[in-house]
Amino acid sequence: MSDKENRDRPNRAATVGIHGRSSEGRTPGSPVVSPIVQSATFHWTKPEDGDLLYSRYGNNPNQLEVGQKIAALEGTESGIALGSGMAATAMVFLALTEAGDHIVASTHLYGATRSLLLDELPRRGIETTFVDPDLDQGWREALRPETRIIHIELPTNPTLRFFDPRPIAQLAREKGITLTCDATFGCPVNFRPSDSGIDVVIHSATKYLSGHSDLIAGAVAGTEDVIDQVTRMSRLYGPALDPHAAWLLDRGIRTWMQG
Template identity: 45%
Template sequence: MSDMQTRFETLAVHGGEPRPGADGSVVFPIYQGTVFEADPGDAAADAPYIRLGTNPTQRHLQHRLAALEGAEAAVATASGMAAITAALHSVLGVGDHLIAAGAFYGGTLQFLTEHAARLGWTFEIVDPDDEGAWRRALRPGTKAFLTETITNPTIRIGDLAGAARFAREHALTSIIDNTLATPVVFRPHTVGFDLVCHSATKALNGHSDLAAGVVTGSSTRIAHVASVLCAYGSTLDPHAAFLLSRGLKTLALRVRQQNANALAVAEFLAAHDRIADVRYPGLAAHPDHRRAAEWFDGFGSVLTFRPVGGNEAAELLIKSLQLPYAASSLGGVESLVTRPAAGGHPGPIPGMSADVIRFSAGIEAAEDLVDDFAQALGA
């Protein structure tokens, strides 16, 4: 791709693509094979092999993912949790300590609380806005700093640039989960994060039909992550890699429409007398609005809100909506609603009540979504 093609929409279509394609193909094919011929003197690790993530379709996807995040390298994983856990495993060993800044996705928090001690790790969860708390959490064995771009499902944005700088100053590996933002909205490597993780099951694929994850970073760091994935057998199947690569082509279009829809719904709900609270970074009343406006290109596709009337009203509202599906994922072309603290989210969510509804905007017409919420609130 020429140097002049730098805008994200173009990058999503052409970034990391070989020219010419295999046998002249515009669409990179699926190489489903597990093993490939190699020269007799080559080491096993140098030959394409499916568990190593070096099958041609896997490599093609990884080149594209690295281009989207502006990284040297990427590795695709079997799920978002495989991405997070492989990134942590690549840095932490027995006796090491992790600073975790934020209110984390339940799966990540569950992994730390249930498995870190058995692995010989310790961790401390701190306020993502309080550098003093980060300093107090430092220990001789602290090796990594973990945070999220936009927290799921609490929808907060910490001091991201400060976190990356703090990690550099203290020789820590900085790891960030960029799932809710996507590289359309924010690219963490630009402010100095070492490893960027995604659940590609969500917006990167965008069609609710596969599970995948990704870690991006320098070639050296990604080699360590890939080694962990190889040992655990958590690399991504080539057919899923092909589907994910196809989904990336429309990433910019989908995310921009989802962001616009989320803002329209958030503004409608914030003005409605039957809504007690709305949390979306695109609203001026959100505590992190100024930060999001300065750093982000858009405000994300996910918001939370509480209807007046508690749990009963929340349940009735979800049942009355006609367009969003009641489902617990996010980032797809279809809008989704769920109650995270009422069983719609893995792991604990400190401080969130059961009447909070999370809305993930799809790519439907914003006017139709607003009309649907209007009729549902009339119930």
């Protein structure tokens, strides 16, 4: 990325944070700030009406809008907002693995994520090998034929360690493994994982994305296929983000470049 692109990037991020990916479809008189759609259910009478809208499904207008805005900020095809950062992490792991699969993860992880990998996923037949990110060959040596995910955290929470993810991304592409990254402490204006070849981005939106310490939320950004899988899993487990919290998260994103 050139110096000029670096200088211009905060302005682009600020614009996307306010307006989303594009202004297509807006009409004169439409609100600049979307209203809160505080409804659990929606009128739907026949199949021709389209997909069933139900706020537990994550397709309430507020949920969809903020999910797609986060995807735009992260430079990915799609995104979904969920009820917490750990909900986002758990839904990714559960959506992309099954019994008998294997995960390789950094030793430098948020404590609850580590507990999920060590204590909960083994109950579902999913094993994890931890690798010190400072050991370059450790990632390759930890891989198994059944490895489905390599998971890292950048910057780490709470120690703010950072390492170059590009060699790991290259290895993941070589082996056909999905590389996931919890980028909560990076925030897309400082670090966009997709620019380094990372496939799936996870956020605890409670922190920098919301910025006001008044909500709990999570987000996942990635390809449409991955987000479809995460969405299907979240509809089973139910960690949907409340529409009001989704609206507050969108509000936070609109203002996070102003500090």
